[in-house]
Amino acid sequence: MAGDRDKIIVDAHATFNIGAYVTAKGAGTLVDVGFTQDGVSFKPTVEHKMVEVDQHLAAIRAVPMKREYEIKVKILESQMEHLRVAMGQPDANLTGAPPDETLDIDDDAGEQYHQISLVGTGLGTTKVRTLTFWRCFIKDVAEIAMKKDEVAFIELTIGVLRETTGAGNDDVMKWVEI
Numbered sequence: 062m063a064g065d066r067d068k069i070i071v072d073a074h075a076t077f078n079i080g081a082y083v084t085a086k087g088a089g090t091l092v093d094v095g096f097t098q099d100g101v102s103f104k105p106t107v108e109h110k111m112v113e114v115d116q117h118l119a120a121i122r123a124v125p126m127k128r129e130y131e132i133k134v135k136i137l138e139s140q141m142e143h144l145r146v147a148m149g150q151p152d153a154n155l156t157g158a159p160p161d162e163t164l165d166i167d168d169d170a171g172e173q174y175h176q177i178s179l180v181g182t183g184l185g186t187t188k189v190r191t192l193t194f195w196r197c198f199i200k201d202v203a204e205i206a207m208k209k210d211e212v213a214f215i216e217l218t219i220g221v222l223r224e225t226t227g228a229g230n231d232d233v234m235k236w237v238e239i
Contacts, residue, residue: 068184075101075181077134079146082174085227086195089176095138098214101179102133103192130221130233131200132177139213147202147215149173174198177219185238193235195224 078091106129112122136143141162145155151173154165175197183190203216223232 070182070184073100073182075179077101077136078178078180080176082176082196086224086229086231087227091176091178092142094134094136094143095140096136098135098137098212101181103179104131104133106130128233130194132179132194132197132219132221133217134219135214135216137212137214139215143215144205146173146175147199147205147217149199172198174222175219183238187239189239191235191237191239193237194219194221195227195231195234196222198222 075097077094077097079094080089080091083089107125108127109123110126111120112124113120140159141155141157141164145152145164148164148166150164150166150170154167154170156163156165177194177197179190179192181190182188197219199217200220201218203218205213205215207213221233225232
């Protein structure tokens with residue numbers, strides 16, 4: 062078996078950047094969230110309709126019926142802006158200036174969408190891999206603990222939606238190796 066050891070990625074740390082959603086796959090103003098722990102993961106999931114017939118024991122087709130995408134990240138820098146995003150609050154609910162800020166939590170806050178990019182080690186000429194997700198939402202927030210002798214963090218599960226504006230085949234995301 063012929064293999065290419067140069068195509069094995071080791072130490073594939075990534076930076077996690079987030080900003081406000083921009084229509085038509087526009088270039089958003091994204092901010093690096095700083096230190097993360099346990100890496101950043103991206104998980105595509107596909108549900109299939111298995112087509113079975115009486116004449117065979119095995120299915121003869123697997124038709125994609127639903128595709129979902131999730132990003133998981135554990136943010137170690139517990140800034141108020143990160144908490145605002147995690148709690149699904151609009152910009153106006155965060156007042157003050159760092160480090161003295163107040164976050165108002167409104168359980169009736171409307172939909173909040175974000176643009177996200179992950180930048181890490183790749184296989185292109187410059188060894189940079191960039192994944193850009195056009196329209197994302199905070200799907201789940203893990204327990205936010207404040208405990209003695211433990212590092213505080215904000216752990217997010219982020220859902221990725223299809224972008225319905227803008228041209229091109231990258232309606233969910235764009236994966237670039239340069």
